[in-house]
Amino acid sequence: MADLYQLREAPEEPLDCIYILQSTDSDPIDKLQFTAKERRPLKAKAEALGPRGEAGELISGECPLALAHRVTFVGVGDERELSHSKLREALGRVMRQATKNREYQIGLGVPVRVNGLTDAESRAFALLEASISDYTFDHFKSKKNEFEKIDGLHIMPLAGESEEVLEQRLQRVRLMRTAKQLARDLGNRPSNDLTPDALAAAVKTMTEEVKGLRVTVLGVKELQKEKMGGILGVSKGSIEEPRLIVIEHRPKKPKKSVVLVGKGVTFDSGGISIKPAAGMGWMKYDMCGAATVVGVMRAIAEMDLPIKIIGLIPAVENMPSGSATRPGDILTMANGKTVEVDNTDAEGRLILADALHFAARFNPDVVLDFATLTGACVVALGHEAAGIMGNDTALVESLRTLGEQTGERVWPLPLYDEYLGYLKSEWADIKNAGNRAGGVVTAGAFLKQFVPEKVSWAHLDIAGVAYHEKEHNGLPKGASGFGVVLVSSFLENLLS
Ligand code: BES
Ligand code: MN
Ligand code: ZN
DSSP: OEEEEOOOOOSSSSSEEEEEEEESSSOTTTTTTHHHHHHHHHHHHHHOOOOOOOOEEEEEEOSSTTTTEOOOOEEOOOOOGHHHHHHHHHHHHHHHHHTTTTTEEEEOOOOOOOOTTTHHHHHHHHHHHHHHTTTTOOOSSSSSGGGGOOOOEOOOOOOOOHHHHHHHHHHHHHHHHHHHHHHHHHHHHHTTTSOOHHHHHHHHHHHHSSSSSSEEEOOOHHHHHOOOHHHHOOOSSSSSOOOEEEEEOOOSSSSSSSEEEEOOEEEEOTTSOOOOOOTTGGGGGGTHHHHHHHHHHHHHHHHHHHSSSEEEEEEEEOSOOOOOOOOOEEEOOTTTTTOOSSSSTTTTHHHHHHHHHHGGGGSSSSSEEEOOOOOHHHHHHSSOOOOEEEEEEHHHHHHHHHHHHHSEEEEEEEOOOOGGGGOOOOOEEEEOOOOSSTTHHHHHHHTTSSSOOOOOOEEEEOOOTTTEEEEBBBBBBEEEOOTTHHHHHHHHHHOO
């Protein structure tokens, strides 16, 4: 991906093109940091080209400044209706246009604000999206599209935005981008490449690249010792051994303690309760919750947050075979509860349950879990927000608010006690699946049974937002890296 710079003065070599986003409401040039000498010719040029800022507009001409060869105005429409999606789509158009024109060094001015956000919030979103909008996953392609890629992205300062402030913003963007890219890459890797053990190896590699993380991997023996019947039960049908990956960030004097749990099903065939063939390939994305946790751990280590943060990733492959767990089987979980496996396709909650119980030993104040848990969540919210449930309304509300800011939205769903009744088992303490009613919330109710006592907990069902089957709102096909920015911001905010 392109290197990020700030564009203060004319570079030695003129840029290939500067792109200026424009709404229908105001003059974009006034809102960017130009000297009076630059402003006049640029305005004259704009006048001559006559862009109106309408959504989808791309109007290009020779650049009158020494800065660049060309200038392109990119319309975003009415600024009062500018959403995260619309801005992301406009930024995507910039990168596509530059790639098509073989422009390698480009400038970017974003003098527009997402409706409802502060300048700082909008800036954080826009700069990150711009810097990640040329993301592609071509690891398995013989022919890379490397040479068409943009080398340098030069951000034009806003009027009044000091060099110091912009540099701080870019620094955070660089680190968030790397973390989000890592989450996408992990998500996009196919299941024969990213097995549970390979996921553990990828985490180890990541922790060697940054300071401040330690990783421990529990294998079959250790899982047996911990009596993790959920993780062992789900993985029984696969030749790939399960892992519990523990990533620890332990600063000297931590202000808080947080555990993040991510569902790491590297492939979900459904097991004996096998899924239909059509679309089954998408279940390579069933470890996106784990990917979010890995991305966040990377980001917070780089930020060196003074919070104890533990990432827990139960990693398994859910397969049917002669050794697989069957519907009707009863598993004894790490916390001693017994679970009747009514449907082997409700595997995520079984592995998360053991990991949630394991979280207790880190004395967390807050536990968050991330999982592509239910198709029902996709039915309820589509691809526009993750479902969020929990035992602490203030926690849920703070994540919802942050979701609106970061564009990684979450929407609350209830966890009424009555839902537990939907999971009554004749033979065991609880069964792992109800009937169709309340598919999202019964999964949440199940997890709640395994959450350590007296901790604030929230469960994020990311099934609809973790990956996309085709390009969506300017997000690429495949893994989105959902949650990395939301959760990193949440953790930063815990300090204030
Ligand atoms: N991984 C799936 C959920 C899923 C579905 C994620 C669609 C992304 C897109 C999960 O393990 C699953 O199969 N859930 C079942 C639960 C049911 C059997 C109670 C479901 O949602 O159908
Ligand atoms: Mn499943
Ligand atoms: Zn699954």
